[in-house]
Amino acid sequence: MSVQKSKKKAGAYSKVSRSSSSKIKASKSKTSKAAPTKVKTLPKPAKKVASSMVAKPLNGKAKEKIVLTSAETREPIEKAGSVKRAKKAGKKPLVAFTPPAPMEVSNHPKTKVRNILVSQPKPTEADKNPYFDLAKKHHINVTFRQFIKVEGLTSQEFRSQRIEILEHGAVILTSKLAVDHFFRICNEMRVTVPESLKYFCINEQTAYYLQKYIQYRKRKIFFGHGTILDLVDVIRKNRAERFLLPASDVHKEKIVDLLDEIKITYTKAKFYKTVEADLSDIKSLDGFDVLVFFTPVGILSLKKNFPKFKQGNTRIAAFGHITGLMVKNLGYRLDIFAPNPQNPSMTGALDAYIKDANKR
Numbered sequence: 001m002s003v004q005k006s007k008k009k010a011g012a013y014s015k016v017s018r019s020s021s022s023k024i025k026a027s028k029s030k031t032s033k034a035a036p037t038k039v040k041t042l043p044k045p046a047k048k049v050a051s052s053m054v055a056k057p058l059n060g061k062a063k064e065k066i067v068l069t070s071a072e073t074r075e076p077i078e079k080a081g082s083v084k085r086a087k088k089a090g091k092k093p094l095v096a097f098t099p100p101a102p103m104e105v106s107n108h109p110k111t112k113v114r115n116i117l118v119s120q121p122k123p124t125e126a127d128k129n130p131y132f133d134l135a136k137k138h139h140i141n142v143t144f145r146q147f148i149k150v151e152g153l154t155s156q157e158f159r160s161q162r163i164e165i166l167e168h169g170a171v172i173l174t175s176k177l178a179v180d181h182f183f184r185i186c187n188e189m190r191v192t193v194p195e196s197l198k199y200f201c202i203n204e205q206t207a208y209y210l211q212k213y214i215q216y217r218k219r220k221i222f223f224g225h226g227t228i229l230d231l232v233d234v235i236r237k238n239r240a241e242r243f244l245l246p247a248s249d250v251h252k253e254k255i256v257d258l259l260d261e262i263k264i265t266y267t268k269a270k271f272y273k274t275v276e277a278d279l280s281d282i283k284s285l286d287g288f289d290v291l292v293f294f295t296p297v298g299i300l301s302l303k304k305n306f307p308k309f310k311q312g313n314t315r316i317a318a319f320g321h322i323t324g325l326m327v328k329n330l331g332y333r334l335d336i337f338a339p340n341p342q343n344p345s346m347t348g349a350l351d352a353y354i355k356d357a358n359k360r
Contacts, residue, residue, distance in 0.1 A: 103324045103337045110357035111313060114140055116350070117288040119147040119298045130347040138354050147293070147301040149277045150248070152181045153270060155188040163269045165191050168244035170198040172235075172266070174228070174255065176209045178246045181271040183213045195219065198241060200231050228255045232262060239264050246271040276301035285309060290336070292317045292346060296326035303330050315353075319346045 116131075122144035123129045135142045165186060173179050186193055198220045201207040207223040210216070224230025235243070243266035245255070259266050274297045285291065285306060291314060293299055299318075302309065317336035318324040327334045338349035 103321060103334070103340075105337050106333045106335050108313075108315070108333060108335055110353070111289075112358050113138070113289045113315075113354045115288045116140060116142045116290045116292060117285070118142060118144050118292045119294065119301075120144055120292075121146045130345070134347055134351060134354075137351070138358060140354070143288070145279070145282065147277055147279065147298040147305075148274050148295060150177060150272050150274055152184060152272045155185065158185050158189070158269075158271065161269060163244075163267055165189075165244065166194070167242060168267065169196065169241040170200060170238060171244045171246065172200045172202075172228075172231075172255075173206055173210075173246065174202045176206055177248075177272065179206060179209050179213070182246045185271055198222070198238060200235060200243075202226065202228065202231075228258050232258070235259075235264060236262055242266070244269060249273040276304050279305040285314065288314060290315045290317055290350070292319075292350070293323055293327070294319045294346070296323050299323065299326040299330055299332070302332075317346065317350065317353075 118131060123131075131142045131144075134140070171182065173182065183193070185191075193214070195218055199207070199210060199222065201210070201221065201223040203226045204223050207221050210219075210221065222231065222234050239262075243259070243264060245259070245266055245268045247268055247270060249270055256268060274295065276297065279301065282305075291302070293302070293316065311333055315335035316327055316332050317338070318327050318334055319338050324334055324337050336349050336353050338344070338346045340349065343349040343352055
């Protein structure tokens with residue numbers, strides 16, 4: 001009797017389980033036929049777009065993408081006005097430089113200007129040079145003649161500095177000239193430049209110029225907009241690296257002061273030097289009304305090549321405080337100076353001077 005009862009109970013349980021399973025299946029079929037419920041999804045966070053640009057090789061046919069990362073920075077603080085704007089926006093200036101004392105120029109009589117000698121190499125006619133516009137505007141003659149020349153250090157001269165290039169993980173390049181001599185020294189010393197080396201270029205043109213020596217693929221290249229201040233933020237982000245600064249014997253101390261201010265580890269190394277050019281082909285400077293100089297070495301070249309030169313009515317124009325001080329230290333008269341509050345460029349200072357001088 002107990003066996004039969006147990007069999008009946010088992011049968012009852014099996015019927016219940018079957019009925020319940022059939023109900024579950026029916027409910028599933030109903031839900032599957034019903035309209036699907038809408039699920040609310042959270043919006044995806046917007047991706048941060050890096051400040052970068054895709055550059056093309058010099059031949060214009062890009063086989064691969066070349067990405068140059070632009071250094072995102074605050075407003076440049078080189079001018080006094082921009083410092084004020086940074087303060088109003090609630091941003092602290094990156095580095096505070098004390099402005100140099102104003103440069104005094106002479107009160108020599110301003111006679112007419114007809115011929116100008118610019119101590120720079122002659123640009124090509126295809127280039128849009130502001131001196132060509134200045135010549136057309138005032139109907140004057142502008143002659144270009146380089147007073148200095150750049151010579152690269154030999155590998156032996158570089159070794160005397162006891163600098164190991166491969167100990168540095170980043171390099172700061174301030175000009176195309178620095179690029180040329182950096183890779184030249186590496187080649188002469190048989191140093192293989194690693195792909196992991198980071199390049200911090202002063203401007204976009206210098207960054208593009210690297211194509212002459214390296215392939216951009218998998219290289220980290222950063223560039224500014226013409227001043228070292230543009231690179232401050234991105235250099236700070238890479239402060240763990242040891243930086244190499246290829247320079248000449250005559251370089252801008254402002255760059256070194258800035259690197260000291262942001263407290264990074266760097267090595268200043270001489271890769272090339274600036275020397276006086278041979279100007280024996282110029283017999284006399286008496287035919288020029290204005291001589292324009294941009295470096296102190298250019299003034300030294302004037303003294304060396306023309307030891308008997310007497311300034312007289314010849315006006316001397318200098319760009320930069322160090323160049324202006326060299327003019328005065330060597331006993332010459334400084335008549336035109338740039339940059340100044342009214343004219344930040346040399347062509348602007350010359351334009352203002354010629355307007356006043358040629359009216360008389």
